[in-house]
Amino acid sequence: MSLLAIQVLNGLQLGLLMFLVAAGLTLVFGVMDFINLAHGVQYMMGAYLAATFIGWTGHFVIGLGMALIGIMVFGLLLERVMFRHLYARSHLDQVLATFGLILFLNQGVKMVWGAAPLGVPVPEWFQGSVLLGDGILYPVYRFVIIGSGLLMALVLWLVVEKTRLGMLVRAGASNATMLSALGVDVRKLFMVIFAFGTMLAGFAGAMAAPILSVEPGMGDQVLILAFVVIVIGGIGSIRGAFAGALLVGLIDTLARSYSVDFMRLFVGPAAARGIANGLSSMFIYLLMALVLFLRPDGLFPSRGRT
Amino acid sequence: MSGPVTLSTKRSSFWPVVVLCLGLALVPVVAVLTKQGHWVSLTTQMMILALAALSLDLILGIGGLLSFGHAAFIGLGAYTTGILIQEGKGDLLIALPMSLAVSGLFAFVTGIVALRTRGVVFIMITLAFGQMAFFAAQALYAYGGDDGLTLDGRSTVFGLKLLSNKIVFYYLTFACLAGCLLLLQRLSRARFGRVLLGARDNAVRMETLGYDVFRVRLMAYVLSGMIAGLAGFLLANHTEFVSPAYAAWQRSGDLIFMVIIGGVGSLWGAVGGALTYLLLEEGLSGLTEHWKVIFGPLIILFVLLTHGGIDGVVARVRDRLAGGRHD
Numbered sequence: 112m113s114l115l116a117i118q119v120l121n122g123l124q125l126g127l128l129m130f131l132v133a134a135g136l137t138l139v140f141g142v143m144d145f146i147n148l149a150h151g152v153q154y155m156m157g158a159y160l161a162a163t164f165i166g167w168t169g170h171f172v173i174g175l176g177m178a179l180i181g182i183m184v185f186g187l188l189l190e191r192v193m194f195r196h197l198y199a200r201s202h203l204d205q206v207l208a209t210f211g212l213i214l215f216l217n218q219g220v221k222m223v224w225g226a227a228p229l230g231v232p233v234p235e236w237f238q239g240s241v242l243l244g245d246g247i248l249y250p251v252y253r254f255v256i257i258g259s260g261l262l263m264a265l266v267l268w269l270v271v272e273k274t275r276l277g278m279l280v281r282a283g284a285s286n287a288t289m290l291s292a293l294g295v296d297v298r299k300l301f302m303v304i305f306a307f308g309t310m311l312a313g314f315a316g317a318m319a320a321p322i323l324s325v326e327p328g329m330g331d332q333v334l335i336l337a338f339v340v341i342v343i344g345g346i347g348s349i350r351g352a353f354a355g356a357l358l359v360g361l362i363d364t365l366a367r368s369y370s371v372d373f374m375r376l377f378v379g380p381a382a383a384r385g386i387a388n389g390l391s392s393m394f395i396y397l398l399m400a401l402v403l404f405l406r407p408d409g410l411f412p413s414r415g416r417t
Numbered sequence: 418m419s420g421p422v423t424l425s426t427k428r429s430s431f432w433p434v435v436v437l438c439l440g441l442a443l444v445p446v447v448a449v450l451t452k453q454g455h456w457v458s459l460t461t462q463m464m465i466l467a468l469a470a471l472s473l474d475l476i477l478g479i480g481g482l483l484s485f486g487h488a489a490f491i492g493l494g495a496y497t498t499g500i501l502i503q504e505g506k507g508d509l510l511i512a513l514p515m516s517l518a519v520s521g522l523f524a525f526v527t528g529i530v531a532l533r534t535r536g537v538v539f540i541m542i543t544l545a546f547g548q549m550a551f552f553a554a555q556a557l558y559a560y561g562g563d564d565g566l567t568l569d570g571r572s573t574v575f576g577l578k579l580l581s582n583k584i585v586f587y588y589l590t591f592a593c594l595a596g597c598l599l600l601l602q603r604l605s606r607a608r609f610g611r612v613l614l615g616a617r618d619n620a621v622r623m624e625t626l627g628y629d630v631f632r633v634r635l636m637a638y639v640l641s642g643m644i645a646g647l648a649g650f651l652l653a654n655h656t657e658f659v660s661p662a663y664a665a666w667q668r669s670g671d672l673i674f675m676v677i678i679g680g681v682g683s684l685w686g687a688v689g690g691a692l693t694y695l696l697l698e699e700g701l702s703g704l705t706e707h708w709k710v711i712f713g714p715l716i717i718l719f720v721l722l723t724h725g726g727i728d729g730v731v732a733r734v735r736d737r738l739a740g741g742r743h744d
Contacts (some may be wrong), residue, residue: 193721197720197721202483214709214716218708222707339545385558385563386558386562392555393549396546396548404530
């Protein structure tokens with residue numbers, strides 16, 4: 112029971128981090144019809160910038176703030192120099208060009224910061240653990256991740272559902288051409304969405320930095336999972352990204368922990384861990400294939416999208 | 418897919434193929450004469466990946482289906498071969514048909530699901546299947562799991578260790594590549610290829626004309642998967658090592674780029690593109706260990722500045738010279 116509680120919390124935490132990455136991706140994909148494989152390296156850049164700035168200032172919140180500004184500037188720069196020229200291109204061109212960007216940034220990060228993983232200390236106030244009864248301890252910082260993830264989700268929901276900007280974003284997700292014909296500067300809207308999406312991914316990377324190792328290529332796996340999330344949830348839908356992210360986070364965590372126990376009945380602990388890692392990851396993709404097959408538009412398709 | 422891509426299997430494809438094949442056939446001779454033995458193994462590796470790129474071009478170029486999980490078939494072929502070799506059943510007569518059967522079966526089952534979807538969903542669902550194969554390889558703990566598996570040796574032929582000879586293995590790979598290239602060129606000009614091409618441009622019209630588009634696409638997908646499985650068989654034997662990395666999604670991305678460099682839909686272009694890509698990689702990685710910092714921007718520039726690969730640039734120049742005539 113207590114093990115289940117911890118695994119559910121872990122799943123929730125992974126799911127909320129995934130949501131932060133997926134939210135930006137689904138908007139960029141839904142509104143601009145742009146497949147941005149480089150979204151994962153923006154997550155990575157967030158983690159690296161946070162590690163650097165927190166190291167410089169010695170203060171978590173100030174470092175985090177600087178990293179967020181840095182990643183936003185970086186995103187805008189990328190949009191201006193490269194992505195802007197790709198919106199009208201075929202998916203094939205988009206996949207390739209952003210794939211090239213991944214190669215460049217993964218290696219560039221290795222050149223600047225070295226190949227060894229960087230560690231980021233857990234901020235002082237959030238060290239220690241909370242007692243969850245029955246002598247089960249859960250780290251405070253992980254609660255902070257869960258809390259900030261939920262907060263971001265709430266802010267995002269308010270912006271998208273209750274503001275004029277959000278209305279434009281929703282309109283863009285269902286029909287960008289029509290929106291442009293109605294006199295909205297879609298280009299500017301794209302830029303805002305892009306900067307915001309990049310910042311969310313960077314925020315996820317920065318928050319994950321103290322509990323994961325910051326290393327080149329850390330964004331690749333996250334990117335693929337984020338695609339799974341938005342495809343399951345429905346492209347262009349924030350609600351779908353939220354549901355999909357939690358689903359993927361919980362299933363991945365629970366399947367991993369229980370398949371380790373299950374495999375241990377047959378093989379040794381090291382082997383069980385290895386096999387379970389593979390099996391639980393396969394499980395996620397099986398789920399994705401199933402959803403795509405049964406509901407090609409995802410579980411919560413954005414309204415009016417064809 | 419934006420804009421019509423002309424399929425250049427007509428007039429222009431004969432001489433490039435002849436030059437390409439002659440050049441590749443002569444590599445071992447030149448390498449032995451100039452005592453550059455490592456060329457043989459390098460070129461073998463390049464031809465194996467060219468074979469995989471060629472197989473992708475059948476569904477991507479002619480079929481218009483952007484598969485982002487093509488490396489899975491290489492991985493399946495390689496793992497089938499690797500496991501059979503480790504179990505002492507690695508003879509070519511067992512390992513080759515098994516590799517083809519496993520990759521073909523995987524293509525058949527995943528194709529039935531994936532080919533019912535369109536556009537972005539197809540890209541994502543093939544990516545999902547590719548990732549499944551990748552993680553399945555990782556879960557094979559008894560065969561190395563994450564770290565991969567070093568093989569005891571190469572496949573035997575009727576119990577003879579023929580393939581251990583570099584030159585013999587080179588010509589086996591060469592024969593596979595040339596054979597598949599000719600096969601696919603013939604197929605693309607036959608009714609099968611025409612229907613596939615027609616379905617790329619207008620699937621509804623092909624349906625209305627009475628063709629079973631789904632079946633033709635599935636056949637192409639299975640054939641493509643089997644050729645990639647053949648590449649996997651060769652790769653396992655060549656490197657005497659198998660690893661989940663063979664099936665990684667980055668590898669699928671590499672394959673797409675190889676097809677693009679050569680020009681989508683041009684079969685010899687896929688082979689040329691793969692060779693260009695790998696030579697570039699080899700040259701740049703000899704220059705600096707951070708070669709990807711140069712390679713990445715090259716890809717981006719290539720996409721931004723050209724439409725439809727080298728083949729497309731050539732075609733456009735030719736069209737302009739001919740007074741803007743389109744074929």
